[in-house]
Amino acid sequence: MELKTNFSLKPYNTFGIDVKAKQFISVSSVDELKHVLKRFYTEEIFVLGGGSNMLLTEDISKTVLHVNIKGIQTIEQTEEYVVLEVDAGENWHDLVVWTLNHNYGGLENLSLIPGNVGTSPIQNIGAYGVELKDVFVSCDAIHRQTLSHKTFSAQDCKFAYRQSVFKNELRNQYIITTVRFRLTVNNHHIKTDYGAIKKELEKYKISNPKPQDISKAVINIRQSKLPDPSVLGNSGSFFKNPIVSYLKYKDLKSQYPEIPSYKIDKNRIKIPAGWLIDQCGLKGYRDQDAGVHKKQALVLVNYGKASGQDILNLSKKVQHEVFQKFSIQLEPEVNII
Secondary structure (H helix, E strand, O other): OOOEEEEEOHHHOOOOOOOEEEEEEEEOOHHHHHHHHHHOOOOOEEEEOOOOOEEOOOOEEEEEEEEOOOOEEEEEEOOOEEEEEEEOOOEHHHHHHHHHHOOOEOOHHHOOOOOEHHHHHHHOOEEOOEEHHHOEEEEEEEEOOOOOEEEEEHHHHOOEOOEOHHHOOOOOOEEEEEEEEEEEOOOOOOOOOOOOHHHHHHHOOOOOOOHHHHHHHHHHHHHHHOOOOOOOEEEEEOEOOOEEEHHHHHHHHHHOOOOOOEEEEOOEEEOOHHHHHHHOOOOOOEEOOEEEOOOOOOEEEEOOOOOHHHHHHHHHHHHHHHHHHHOOOOOEOOEEO
């Protein structure tokens, strides 16, 4: 545990934005975490996990605390399910692979999502018809000021679409150290109805898919249209898919009969933000090194030397043009800092 100064955060954010941290320290245990919180008790700190869901627009004058606590263990198992306790610093996709290697089901639709386990409840990550809340049991967290320990149930977390209590009323109050997941051992709940999963399975003539098959299908789909952050800086989906009223959707459908949609309930419809952006002619748009990805308009990319402000300006252009055309205000999914 070493305190570093004037430290580049370029390797620690998936956009590859080269900003500096005034001070940087990485912790690999809860004891080290508490020690750092105690040491910097009078200061506001910046907590960093996998750096996958944020856009850094300026140097960080606060002390950056990198949570690198790792470990996976089984705490309960029956013939039907298993409960895993996973530390915050574990890479999310590595965890998915680990569960599939043990023939556990539940995380397969969430394959290849960038980031670490500790930030997954904050965002209530989701993809292809599955959200974290579907497999979440509880998480442990440390209060930044009092250093008290608290276990949060799913109900405590107040999960919603890309939302949780940690993004709202408890924002910047707790640091998640451990997350528990309940996964299936037998009778897996296979979900193939969202996106192109069915088509991908049909391509390989898989009629009775296992969790491993779903994961491979999701990986193939994601790799076909989403850039690898290690090659092209990005943070995955930059915007949330907007949810509109049924009346609004009906109006849009009359103007754009081909508009894709996903029913939330009888009053609300989710519309893919990527489709809206594409309809504005922005897929593949580039302003110097900030761009909209050529295969997936929902993803903003850094072609090399874009600053965080460059990406932010591009996102505002996208929001403006989508609103002008559809009267829908896109909301960023990433945290803008």
